[in-house]
Amino acid sequence: MSRYNAREVEPKWQKTWEDGNVFRAEIDRSKPKYYVLEMFPYPSGKIHIGHGRNYVMGDVVARFKRAAGFNVLHPMGWDAFGLPAENAAMEQKVHPGKWTYANVETMKSQLKLLGLSIDWSREFATCDPAYYKHQQKMFIDFYKHGFVARKEANVNWDPVDHTVLANEQVIDGRGWRSGALVEQRKLTQWFFKIADMAEELLTAIDDLDRWPDKVRLMQRNWIGRSEGARVTFTLTDPKHKSLEVFTTRPDTLFGASFCAISPDHPIAQDLASKNKALVDFIAECKRIGTTEAAIETAEKMGFDTGIKAKHPFVEGQTLPVYIANFVLMEYGLGAIFGCPAHDQRDLDFARKYGLPVIPVVIPDGENPKTFTVGKEAYVGDGKLFNSDFMDGMSVPDAKRAVIKKLEAMKAGTGTVTYRLRDWGVSRQRYWGCPIPMIHCTACGVVPVPDKDLPVKLPEDATFDQPGSPLERHPTWKNVACPSCGKPARRDTDTMDTFVDSSWYFARFCDNTATLPTNKEAVDYWLPVDQYIGGIEHAILHLLYSRFFTRAMKASGYAGVSEPFAGLFTQGMITHETYKDPDGKYLFPEEVERRDDMAVKRGTNHRVTIGAVEKMSKSKKNVVPPEAVADTYGVDAARWFMMSDSPPERDSEWSDSGIEGAWRFVQRVWRIVGEAAPALPAPGAPAPASFSPAALELRQVAHRTIVAVTEGLERFRFNTSVARMYEFVNFLADYKPAGADGHWALREALEILVVLMNPMVPHLAEECWQALGHKALVVHTAWPKADPALTRQDTVTIAIQVDGKRRDEITMAKDADAKAVEAAVLALETVVKAIDGRRVKKVIIVPNRIANIVVER
RNA sequence: GCCCUCUUGGCGGAACUGGUAGACGCAACGGACUUAAAAUCCGUCGUUCGCGAGGACGUGCCGGUUCGAGUCCGGCAGAGGGCACCA
Numbered sequence: 001m002s003r004y005n006a007r008e009v010e011p012k013w014q015k016t017w018e019d020g021n022v023f024r025a026e027i028d029r030s031k032p033k034y035y036v037l038e039m040f041p042y043p044s045g046k047i048h049i050g051h052g053r054n055y056v057m058g059d060v061v062a063r064f065k066r067a068a069g070f071n072v073l074h075p076m077g078w079d080a081f082g083l084p085a086e087n088a089a090m091e092q093k094v095h096p097g098k099w100t101y102a103n104v105e106t107m108k109s110q111l112k113l114l115g116l117s118i119d120w121s122r123e124f125a126t127c128d129p130a131y132y133k134h135q136q137k138m139f140i141d142f143y144k145h146g147f148v149a150r151k152e153a154n155v156n157w158d159p160v161d162h163t164v165l166a167n168e169q170v171i172d173g174r175g176w177r178s179g180a181l182v183e184q185r186k187l188t189q190w191f192f193k194i195a196d197m198a199e200e201l202l203t204a205i206d207d208l209d210r211w212p213d214k215v216r217l218m219q220r221n222w223i224g225r226s227e228g229a230r231v232t233f234t235l236t237d238p239k240h241k242s243l244e245v246f247t248t249r250p251d252t253l254f255g256a257s258f259c260a261i262s263p264d265h266p267i268a269q270d271l272a273s274k275n276k277a278l279v280d281f282i283a284e285c286k287r288i289g290t291t292e293a294a295i296e297t298a299e300k301m302g303f304d305t306g307i308k309a310k311h312p313f314v315e316g317q318t319l320p321v322y323i324a325n326f327v328l329m330e331y332g333l334g335a336i337f338g339c340p341a342h343d344q345r346d347l348d349f350a351r352k353y354g355l356p357v358i359p360v361v362i363p364d365g366e367n368p369k370t371f372t373v374g375k376e377a378y379v380g381d382g383k384l385f386n387s388d389f390m391d392g393m394s395v396p397d398a399k400r401a402v403i404k405k406l407e408a409m410k411a412g413t414g415t416v417t418y419r420l421r422d423w424g425v426s427r428q429r430y431w432g433c434p435i436p437m438i439h440c441t442a443c444g445v446v447p448v449p450d451k452d453l454p455v456k457l458p459e460d461a462t463f464d465q466p467g468s469p470l471e472r473h474p475t476w477k478n479v480a481c482p483s484c485g486k487p488a489r490r491d492t493d494t495m496d497t498f499v500d501s502s503w504y505f506a507r508f509c510d511n512t513a514t515l516p517t518n519k520e521a522v523d524y525w526l527p528v529d530q531y532i533g534g535i536e537h538a539i540l541h542l543l544y545s546r547f548f549t550r551a552m553k554a555s556g557y558a559g560v561s562e563p564f565a566g567l568f569t570q571g572m573i574t575h576e577t578y579k580d581p582d583g584k585y586l587f588p589e590e591v592e593r594r595d596d597m598a599v600k601r602g603t604n605h606r607v608t609i610g611a612v613e614k615m616s617k618s619k620k621n622v623v624p625p626e627a628v629a630d631t632y633g634v635d636a637a638r639w640f641m642m643s644d645s646p647p648e649r650d651s652e653w654s655d656s657g658i659e660g661a662w663r664f665v666q667r668v669w670r671i672v673g674e675a676a677p678a679l680p681a682p683g684a685p686a687p688a689s690f691s692p693a694a695l696e697l698r699q700v701a702h703r704t705i706v707a708v709t710e711g712l713e714r715f716r717f718n719t720s721v722a723r724m725y726e727f728v729n730f731l732a733d734y735k736p737a738g739a740d741g742h743w744a745l746r747e748a749l750e751i752l753v754v755l756m757n758p759m760v761p762h763l764a765e766e767c768w769q770a771l772g773h774k775a776l777v778v779h780t781a782w783p784k785a786d787p788a789l790t791r792q793d794t795v796t797i798a799i800q801v802d803g804k805r806r807d808e809i810t811m812a813k814d815a816d817a818k819a820v821e822a823a824v825l826a827l828e829t830v831v832k833a834i835d836g837r838r839v840k841k842v843i844i845v846p847n848r849i850a851n852i853v854v855e856r
Numbered sequence: 857g858c859c860c861u862c863u864u865g866g867c868g869g870a871a872c873u874g875g876u877a878g879a880c881g882c883a884a885c886g887g888a889c890u891u892a893a894a895a896u897c898c899g900u901c902g903u904u905c906g907c908g909a910g911g912a913c914g915u916g917c918c919g920g921u922u923c924g925a926g927u928c929c930g931g932c933a934g935a936g937g938g939c940a941c942c943a
Contacts, residue, residue: 042943062913155941166941214860218938221859292939296857326857330940332897345857421938427941536937538860571862572937612935618942643881644868650861650936657868657882664881666895710872719870722880729880798876801901803924805876843923849875853923 001372004669006633010762014115022778023115023117025073035525036062037505039533039541041102042079043125047110049653050534050573050615053641054678056759057570057717058532059116060642063758064712066117067782073525075508076111076118078104080127081432081497082619083166089431089463096431096463100127110626113632115761117778123512126500127431131507133454134516135499136436140447142192143437149191150445153424154264154290157185161466164428166293172346177466184286189426189493190435194547197443198223198418199544203644210566212648213651215538222539229403231337231412233259233309236318240267243309243321246332246417250406251398252339254387255360257350258300259309259337260322262301264329271305271323278303278323285325292328301325309337312411313388324349330421340377347377356659360386361395403597423544425496430469432462432494440481440488449482455490468492501541502548505531505563516556526811531564534572535615535648540565570716571650576623577610585620612652632662635760639664643721665763669758672749672767679746680739682772687740697805700730701748702789708755709782717759724756746771751783799824800851801833809850815846 017023038058041051055076063076077176078100092099094188111118124131132639142148156165160178165239166189169176184285194201202223205216228248235243243259261268263285272278281303288298301324303473308318319337326345327336340350341359350357363382384390389405390398406412422852436448441762448455458476461469470476470492481488503516508524510518533541545563550559578586580600591598591607598607619663628637640661690698704727711720731752736745749771757777768777792813797820799807811820821842824830830852838855845851 039943044943079943164941167939168942170941218860222939224859290941293857295940298857398926423940429941496941499938501943534937534943535861537943539938540940541943574936614937616942646869648861649869651868654868654882660881663895670896718868722870725880779874796876800876800924803922808876841923843875845875845924849924851875851923 002667002764004766006635006665006762009766010115010634012587013762013765016765016776017117017778020776022776023074023119024121025071025075025119027521028071029524031069031071033073033525034065034530035073035505035528036065036530037075037508037528037532037535038533040077040079040095040501040504041107042082042084043100043107043842044084044617045103045106046617046622046624047107048562048573048615048617049625049628050622051639052114052625052637053573053647054532054570055111055116056638056641057117057568057647057715058530059114059638060712060717060758061530062117063761063778064782066634066778067757067780068414068461069781071527072117073508074116074118075122076116076120077123077129077504077508078107078125079497079501079504080104080125081494081500083168083429083431085258085431086429086463093463095137096460097127097457097459100125100431110624111746113626113629113634114638117761122508124504124507124511125505126361126433126497129454129456132433132500133712134507134513135433135495136448136453136455137450137505138516138552138555138557139499139505140436140450141557142551143447145551145554147193147551147554148320149193149422150188150421152186153189153191154184154286155187155428156290157183159183163466163468167289170289173287173289176222181287182289187426187428189424190437190491191422191424192547192551194423194544195418195420196496196817197370197547197550198225198420200550201420201543202418204562208562208565208567211564212567215535215542215567215569218538219543219765222543223422225416227414229333229399229406229412230333230415231312231406233312233313233319235321236308236310240270240307243267243335244333245335245337246415247337249339249399250402250412251384251387251390251393251395252342252360253313253402255309255335255339255341255358256319256337256392257340257355257358258320258346258353259335260324260327260349261336262327262329262334263323263325265323265327265334267305268323271785281323285323288325292473295326295328297327300345300352302349303355304353312406312409320355321355322349331419332417336522342377342379343372343684344377347375358386360384404819410621423496423498423547425490425499426493427496428471428492429494430457430463431559432497433500434470435491435493435495436714437491438479438481439491440484440486442486443481443483443488446481446483446488452482457494470494476748498541499548500543503547503552505545505719506549506552515557517552519557519559522557523559525631525772526558526560527565530566530568532568532570534614535569536572538569566799568648570647571645572614574612574650574652575615577619577621577624578651579610581608585618587620588615588623597613599828614650615653628655628658632658633665633762635763636662636665639721639760642717644718646718647715664728665760666726667732668752668763670768671728672753672770675736675749676770676772678736679749679771680743680747681748683744684743686775687743690740690744691738693734693737694741697730697734697744699789699820700727701744701751702785705751705755705783705785706790709785712758724752753777754780754783795847797824797847798831799827800849802854803851804833806830806833817846820844820850824852 036058038054062072066072080100085100088099089096157171158165158175158178160180170182226248229250231245233243263282288294302322305321307321309321311317338346341356357373359373361382362385368385384393403414425763436455438446458473477490477492479490479575504518505528506522511519549563550561578591580586590601592601640658704723707723708720736742753764753767764777794810794815797809834854841853843851
């Protein structure tokens with residue numbers, strides 16, 4: 001019996017599958033369809049283990065579903081536009097397209113190495129004009145259907161490089177290359193009007209029952225529906241007569257001690273036009289950056305405008321109006337009233353500027369005369385006080401009452417707002433899908449006519465200077481207005497790459513369609529039955545795709561509203577990060593461990609070991625899969641990736657453990673090879689009866705079918721693996737005797753091979769052949785467990801006395817509770833544990849546990 | 857700061873829906889086989905007390921609910937993800 005040689009065996013079967021077009025998917029209405037999709041990769045250079053786990057997981061599902069009788073679609077493509085290609089262009093003087101396609105080549109061969117059951121005929125890259133042409137077409141259709149708007153938004157501006165920076169490129173408020181303090185600039189940009197769809201996207205979450213609850217919750221929170229009120233304050237300023245604010249706590253209006261508006265609020269902007277101090281203040285607010293995290297963690301700052309707002313209910317009471325850095329223009333109305341006693345941010349602000357803190361809600365049981373708010377705002381439930389007509393009301397009653405009163409006075413109205421903002425899609429970059437719009441001084445914004453699509457990126461762009469290559473290209477932007485024919489200019493922005501990934505799953509249904517989608521194909525294949533990807537995409541990518549699919553449906557390109565019926569979010573693969581003395585990241589293979597320290601390989605340079613973080617190219621903490629596959633074979637790597645961590649959990653990559661997977665591969669091969677010569681022919685009729693040993697083997701085999709199948713269905717790949725280990729351990733000890741024993745062994749080995757096929761498909765084919773089969777395992781149906789063999793006749797019941805385990809007893813399954821009680825109380829160990837005390841209660845949980853509660 | 861997770865032996869983890877904590881794998885240790893090594897096979901493996909039978913403790917920490925909590929509730933700590941221009 002020769003050793004299993006993965007290097008020879010694996011390419012052989014990959015060729016067999018490829019030559020036979022085994023994974024080509026076609027519409028076939030005689031079978032139920034199953035669309036399994038892993039989030040497609042950005043071609044950053046190389047596949048790492050984190051990707052590998054994702055794709056192997058999807059492949060296990062695809063192969064399992066195929067065996068279970070489904071018509072499976074399992075495609076792959078490339079999320080090929082993005083910032084790293086442009087950075088590479090600047091650093092390495094290589095065109096982004098060339099860089100990207102080179103990476104695609106590398107990564108495709110790596111994926112092929114993994115033996116994935118992918119229909120490669122459907123492959124495409126989003127940077128191909130044949131793909132983005134359709135995206136431009138849909139952009140225009142969405143524009144015509146009212147899903148697109150044009151408005152101003154803030155961007156990070158690097159004043160030295162004259163470039164718009166991504167949030168990632170802003171480090172501690174400075175540009176990553178220039179080191180200049182980043183400013184915010186307003187630009188007019190294109191938006192998808194996702195906010196208009198907030199309610200629809202929110203309520204539809206209820207029906208996504210095959211999505212993880214945590215993702216549904218995150219999306220709900222992101223959309224952030226909140227009921228509240230708009231309140232109009234009359235201002236003392238001669239120019240600005242009134243201020244409208246949004247609040248979720250109108251009930252606390254009597255506790256208001258100030259109003260605050262965003263630095264972007266029109267009133268703030270107007271006041272700044274004649275106030276130098278205010279200009280400086282706003283500039284300082286802007287320096288914090290555009291990210292919510294930065295704004296929320298920054299120290300609260302306010303600028304007193306001197307304007308006063310009149311309290312709507314209290315005659316003569318006025319509130320100072322501040323401009324404050326923590327008020328976002330994008331949320332609500334960009335203006336609030338502050339009630340420090342019942343909002344932490346307002347409290348921090350009030351303490352800093354010496355504003356009054358008046359509690360108006362009191363927790364039950366507190367004395368209104370002595371109740372005060374110190375360092376912590378009281379945000380809980382309670383009864384209103386200090387609040388005139390609301391005194392004594394609960395918070396919800398008070399909200400209703402105050403809105404009613406405001407409406408009667410025409411000083412406000414009840415309203416619903418959402419945290420979700422419109423999706424800004426304009427990017428001042430080269431390597432993206434050009435926005436197919438033309439700006440004409442006479443006609444305004446004019447869409448590019450269909451016949452002129454695609455608007456292709458110019459090949460001869462330059463990357464040797466900062467700024468937008470499209471903007472500075474000498475000729476590209478000059479174009480005749482499609483409407484009046486006079487000279488006009490193209491939009492020089494490209495689309496956010498999230499647009500590319502918001503519909504690729506629909507294009508996979510037919511990547512040759514002349515329209516963006518082929519209606520017959522999308523109606524057949526969509527929605528994706530099982531979508532698999534990292535939890536880091538739980539909000540943006542998934543929400544954008546849900547929006548985009550709805551917009552496609554409205555434009556006639558899709559028949560469904562929800563793109564992903566089932567979602568599995570896998571945990572991230574993490575690894576330590578390493579930095580050399582210059583602070584540059586190092587790859588793990590560049591690092592050498594010496595005792596307690598780490599040094600750069602081949603040198604004595606001390607390496608700093610940083611945090612354990614998700615594998616990413618920018619941090620270099622990646623492990624390529626080939627190293628593992630070269631040594632142990634792809635199947636061992638696949639098996640190991642599925643065996644250790646539960647897939648939804650983050651896990652830190654370690655090299656130990658892969659040897660165990662390799663031993664498993666060898667062991668299965670040895671067991672099959674040693675047994676094969678003595679087995680009956682494939683398909684031999686079953687003997688009439690079985691010896692006890694043969695029967696036990698059959699029971700173990702059939703119980704393994706049940707357990708492994710359930711594990712795969714529930715994405716518990718690691719427990720399926722454990723059950724197969726147990727099965728193999730049992731098989732290794734099994735000594736067949738007689739014809740029945742050999743028949744049972746063939747049955748068991750065939751079950752094992754088919755069950756392990758989704759995870760170790762090359763080994764499975766090789767074993768299947770060794771067992772005398774001519775057909776491929778990939779064409780073999782999933783085994784069905786025989787209920788007569790999986791039935792359990794006896795059970796072990798644990799016995800507790802006062803909740804402490806004392807003994808166990810084997811009983812017939814579903815034995816009568818009275819019989820169990822009698823048997824348990826008769827046991828010597830139990831009598832001893834009771835020790836003569838009075839038995840208060842006996843709890844019998846059928847087939848599980850007996851607990852005897854005694855007097856203490 | 858806000859939202860969402862996670863925390864079980866030396867390590868990865870198992871434990872259906874509140875019912876025998878530690879399946880399975882890794883590492884380690886002891887032994888068999890071998891001239892030797894590799895491979896393979898057998899065994900031990902949460903902590904602690906005990907010669908032993910057996911007992912006590914034990915699922916990040918503090919508290920609660922329950923006959924019974926890794927699992928449910930409240931609080932705390934640590935780690936990770938997201939926060940709208942990384943993908």
